[in-house]
Amino acid sequence: MNVKHEQTGILLTAGAYLLWGFLPIYWKSVNHISAGEILAHRIIWSFVFMLLLVALLRKWPSVMEECKAILTNKKQLIAIIFASIMITLNWLIFIWAVNSDHVLQASLGYYINPLISILLGILVLKESLTKRQLVSFILAGAGVLFLTVSYGVFPWVSLLLAMSFGLYGLFKKRLDVGAFASLTIETMFITPLAIIYLLIIPENVFHSNTIFAPVTLLLIGAGIVTAVPLLLFAGGARRIPLAMIGFLQYIAPTIMLILGVFVYNETFTTSHLIAFALIWVALINYMLSTYFPFRKRAKG
Secondary structure, eight states, X not given: OOHHHHHHHXXXXXXXXXXXXXXXXXXHTTTTSOHHHHHHHHHHHHHHHHHHHHHXXXXXXXXXXXXXXXXXXXHHHHHHHHHHHHHHHHHHHHHHHHHTTOHHHHHHHXXXXXXXXXXXXXXTSOOOOOHHHHHHHHHHHXXXXXXXXXXXXXXXXXXXXXXXXXXXXXXXXXXXXXXXXXXXXXXXXXXXXXXXXXXXXXXXXXXXXXXXXXXXXXHHHHHHHHHHHHHHHHHHHTTSOHHHHHHHTTHHHHHHHHIIIIISOOOOOHHHHHHHHHHHHHXXXXXXXXXXHHHHHHHO
16 A cells, blocks of 8 residues: 555544534533534534535536435435434434533543444444454443443433434445535435424524624534544545554544543543453454554555
8 A cells, every 4th residue: 555645544544533523612612502502503404514515626517426326215215314413413422422521421432433333333234243253242231231220321422323323324335425525415404403403492593693693603613523524534544444444533532531631621430441441452452453453454
């Protein structure tokens, strides 16, 4: 693989995860608005931003061709509809978690996510499970169970985030579509519902603020902060090995963990430390099970 090509891929992918990691700061800036209203604006402005970007980059012919291919293929259409639903659910839970002072739970969810993806691969795609991956599942499960027993509360926010994003990845895996077309179509399906939601709620931001008010501009900007990291990731992921993506993806939840503890003063107890430690060990073990086979194949 070309070294410069791979370095570009690492920079783009790391940039995406850095932006995702700091995203709680953005949602905290509009935390006086309900999660449902923030989500609606995020969907609408993401769609608008993608339309403008596709037009500016003159990608209309390729995007329209991919849209037509999806709309005329029943399996592809079902896959992208479910992908749209899963990413919408993931966005809603994440916004609610951040603005309800559950940044630590959000962080835990994205640490668990790779293991959920492996589980879905085994159950749905009939992929094989190595012994090391099995150990990772047991350790991660022990971490979640310990946290549940310690607090008497099931970490449903973490698991819903991990499951929704894992299912989103599963449906995306069944799609043969580029990043621009994918995000444009996904937001296109959900945008009408988002508009209807904003019209039926008793009062929304646009009722009481001008378009140039700071809060309004922040909600419009939600489209940009949503689309940019997704496009960076799409551009970077195809340039680097899967093992490298697996390593870089922990940038985001680590930043969230630091923000939750040191910026937003969320409680980080001994129980949290033990649960996170078990999951970190599970992830290190998982990384090793991915990295060494990749090295062997590369040398071979």
